[in-house]
Amino acid sequence: MTDLAEPPVRNLSDAHTEMPGLNGRKAIITGGTTGIGRAIAVLLASEGVDVFVCGRDPQHLEDGLSRIREVGKGDGINVDLAEPDGVDRFVAAARDYFGDFDIAIVNAAIPAKGLTTMSAEELRYAIAIDFTAYLTTAYAAAEVMKDHGDIVFIGSVSAHLLGAEGSVYAGMKAGVAGFAEAVRKELGPKGIKVCNIEPAKTGADFQYQSFTAEEQAEENRKETMLRAEDIAVGVHYVLTQPRRSVVQQISIAPRARGEE
Template sequence: MGSLQGKTAVVTGGSAGIGRSIAEAFLAEGAAVLIGSRSQVKGDKMLAELGAGERARFLATDVTRQEDVERLVDAAHHWFGRLDIAVLNAGGVRQSAPILEMTDDEWQFELDVNLNHTFWGLRRSLGYMVAQSSGRVICMSSVEGKRGRPGIAGYATNKAAIITLVKAVAHEVGKSGVTVNALCPGLVVTDLVADRGGAGQGLAGVDAVVEKYSSEAATGRPVTLDEVASLAVFIAGDAASGITGQALSVDGGTAQY
């Protein structure tokens, strides 16, 4: 029997990369999972690949839209009858740049896809979890939320804000049986990283990004998808009931705290 047997979960940004890896790990541990991401085509393909039957569902979701995020959380509760775990994973940038070159549209996009989506999903999930006196919320921050790398100030600002949000909300709901934590991965070489390369950081392509981040890690390498997903499984489980309000690094020793 898996550690999440009988639990239900919702995962944003779950059709690829870290989100998909977490969804797969939850399914392997016995949970039922609703995955939200933009593309219905990719979602249908993913469900076929997962082969998890009714325990895996997909709903096309644009996390920059409040109504989409709230609809996804509501759907998880409606379809599964309860909501035990919410992983607010979606995030990223579109055309990141140093502040003097960043457009208002890019700033707003990064705010919506990272911080606002996390706020909307957190608030909606807590409505169900507090009422049932149990739940786990996992918000996706980043190693960049613990430092100020030039060239990606918008992204780093959002990820730092997620850490502070988690710490505050953990105290608001801590006596209700709900925990709220942030995961702070280092570099994980996903399709998004391959597509964006070192945009805004003066790094030419994914190889340069890997070399830079690996040189900063104690392990000398990027973090793997499995390493992030394994931490998410632990935090989502019963054994982590005493862990809340934390920004948990899985970055190969990059961050100093």
């Protein structure tokens, strides 16, 4: 009987690119108490990121922080980012909590309809949340990060579908996409990476108020609707690439839904 030969030593040095760890990083997440933002916060916290979130509803904040703290570290505040000082108050509270941060997930958004189906007040409020707060959050983040960090926008494939029934929402998301592309070129040489992630139809109570949880679960089962966790995984991918590379844009759509 002969001894079994030892398997050859495998050289895996070039089998995978460097994947920087997330443990010890600090992230602000707008709209991090529900839906996609909450899923991102939970995933990052589970990877050792200290997260600071904001949302408008006190109960959602309490629930979100409870889940975040089950897997990691986090805190947050209730704030309406449409208010002129909303972003400043959020960022100031985050810095009081953990000092400077090196990740900003710009996610908070509300649904918006067609131009002629919204009141002027609704239009101004939607712009303040879905567009202005995206730019001002990025501005504040860049000031804090200076020469090292990641800014990730959660946009939407609506930027490209441009449906009449959601013209305002589509217009704002197209604006976010354009801003993300330009500011990536501005901040990249300074050491800050920028990515725009564009989800297609994703389960979220705020987005589909008349779409019951049971109906969403059925679409999830048929794989015609994404889960918030799917978008969080996309964010994780972006943040774990080597500093020499930047994932500029990701579009995530349900496999079984053909029109997106």
